[in-house]
Amino acid sequence: MANKYVTVTAPVNIATLKYWGKRDRFLNLPTNSSISVTLSQDDLKTTTSVCYSKNFESDALYLNGNEESLSSPRQQSCLKLLRKCRIEKEEQDPSLDKIASLPLHIVSVNNFPTAAGLASSAAGYAAMVYSIAKLYQLDLDRSELSKIARQGSGSACRSLYGGFVAWEMGSLDNGSDSKAVQIAPRAHWPGIRAAILVVSAAKKEVPSTGGMQLTVKTSDLFDYRVKQVVPARYEEMKKAILAKDFGVFAELTMKDSNSFHAVCLDSYPPIFYMNDTSKRIVKVITTINEAYGRNVAAYTFDAGPNAVIYYEEKDEDIVLGTLHEFFGSVPGWAKKSGKSFSVPRKFPIEKFDHDVFSKGVSRVILTSVGEGPTLVPESILNPDTGLPKL
Ligand SMILES: Nc1ncnc2c1ncn2[C@@H]1O[C@H](COP(=O)(O)OP(=O)(O)OP(=O)(O)O)[C@@H](O)[C@H]1O
Numbered sequence: 001m002a003n004k005y006v007t008v009t010a011p012v013n014i015a016t017l018k019y020w021g022k023r024d025r026f027l028n029l030p031t032n033s034s035i036s037v038t039l040s041q042d043d044l045k046t047t048t049s050v051c052y053s054k055n056f057e058s059d060a061l062y063l064n065g066n067e068e069s070l071s072s073p074r075q076q077s078c079l080k081l082l083r084k085c086r087i088e089k090e091e092q093d094p095s096l097d098k099i100a101s102l103p104l105h106i107v108s109v110n111n112f113p114t115a116a117g118l119a120s121s122a123a124g125y126a127a128m129v130y131s132i133a134k135l136y137q138l139d140l141d142r143s144e145l146s147k148i149a150r151q152g153s154g155s156a157c158r159s160l161y162g163g164f165v166a167w168e169m170g171s172l173d174n175g176s177d178s179k180a181v182q183i184a185p186r187a188h189w190p191g192i193r194a195a196i197l198v199v200s201a202a203k204k205e206v207p208s209t210g211g212m213q214l215t216v217k218t219s220d221l222f223d224y225r226v227k228q229v230v231p232a233r234y235e236e237m238k239k240a241i242l243a244k245d246f247g248v249f250a251e252l253t254m255k256d257s258n259s260f261h262a263v264c265l266d267s268y269p270p271i272f273y274m275n276d277t278s279k280r281i282v283k284v285i286t287t288i289n290e291a292y293g294r295n296v297a298a299y300t301f302d303a304g305p306n307a308v309i310y311y312e313e314k315d316e317d318i319v320l321g322t323l324h325e326f327f328g329s330v331p332g333w334a335k336k337s338g339k340s341f342s343v344p345r346k347f348p349i350e351k352f353d354h355d356v357f358s359k360g361v362s363r364v365i366l367t368s369v370g371e372g373p374t375l376v377p378e379s380i381l382n383p384d385t386g387l388p389k390l
């Protein structure tokens with residue numbers, strides 16, 4: 001039997017309504033629904049090739065060129081669930097090749113820093129699950145696959161779709177209704193842009209899982225967030241996306257970032273993810289919004305100090321022009337080289353101490369809303385050896 005292989009690419013997603021809290025930590029079942037924007041794979045993507053062969057000794061994962069363990073319970077849950085689906089398929093159709101029990105080799109590369117607060121685990125698990133599902137020719141839609149990716153990392157379930165995505169928390173104990181659904185495809189609102197300001201590429205001090213558990217256990221505000229704040233915000237944000245109402249979308253996004261960091265601060269002992277640079281970025285964005293009398297940009301921060309700024313293409317000059325004034329000297333502006341931004345002088349730049357405000361950002365990534373996982377022809381794995389192609 002020939003070695004069979006497939007290659008896919010998968011995107012990063014950045015939540016605008018945050019997942020923070022688990023009701024089941026083994027199944028990664030959340031305490032609230034969440035919403036995200038999938039970012040373009042032109043700028044940030046995971047590429048994963050997978051292959052099975054009776055000649056391989058065991059399952060193996062090569063990440064960014066190095067062999068990594070595949071033994072974590074999260075990785076094992078994903079592999080077991082995918083194999084179970086393939087076994088069912090083989091049982092239903094005895095003419096199919098019996099490949100479910102053959103060892104798998106997974107070769108994956110992220111074209112951006114891994115484990116550095118840029119959601120590599122989301123793109124990584126989405127790519128792994130989508131590629132193996134394609135290799136096994138499983139007849140599962142993206143929502144079904146999202147339930148498997150969710151067990152790898154909660155936020156990974158949202159990377160199964162492009163555009164604007166909701167993770168419906170569900171209520172069942174077995175998690176069968178906790179899945180991602182698409183609110184709207186990229187084409188619905190293609191003018192959404194994102195500027196990522198990389199403040200730190202270091203591993204986060206408090207990993208998400210531990211941080212969430214501490215918050216669930218100790219924060220008094222948390223109960224109010226999940227029962228009162230998020231359910232209403234979830235409906236309002238979906239409405240704003242469908243209506244392409246950036247002003248409302250931006251306000252809800254910033255408020256939800258604030259709310260998430262507030263419950264982190266309210267945890268005991270407190271968890272601090274934003275640093276002084278993050279706070280200065282908030283100040284710049286709120287000042288631009290005040291100066292223009294509308295929300296031209298929205299900030300959001302995950303479990304680390306990096307900022308993601310959402311804006312609409314039509315406001316690029318205002319938003320990027322302002323960010324360029326502060327952070328124009330760091331890498332990441334190449335795609336705008338030669339462009340001079342015309343920022344209408346409504347923005348009181350002199351309010352800011354340029355020397356203080358321009359510090360702390362090491363790189364910018366300029367991107368936009370993008371598509372979900374995609375099959376691609378070029379393999380990054382040598383199917384004869386199962387090793388990364390050099
Ligand atoms: N391409 C990939 N394929 C498979 N697993 C991956 C891939 N990329 C990352 N991972 C897994 O995700 C882990 C990193 O997750 P972690 O949550 O620490 O960082 P992150 O997702 O980049 O950051 P954050 O969650 O703060 O945005 C890696 O150690 C690896 O186990």
Ligand SMILES: C[C@@](O)(CCOP(=O)(O)OP(=O)(O)O)CC(=O)O
Nearest residue numbers: 015018019153154155208209302303
């Ligand atoms: C702040 C967040 O980015 C938290 C993401 O948490 P993870 O998905 O990384 O957590 P695990 O399920 O434990 O893997 C918010 C979000 O993406 O919704």
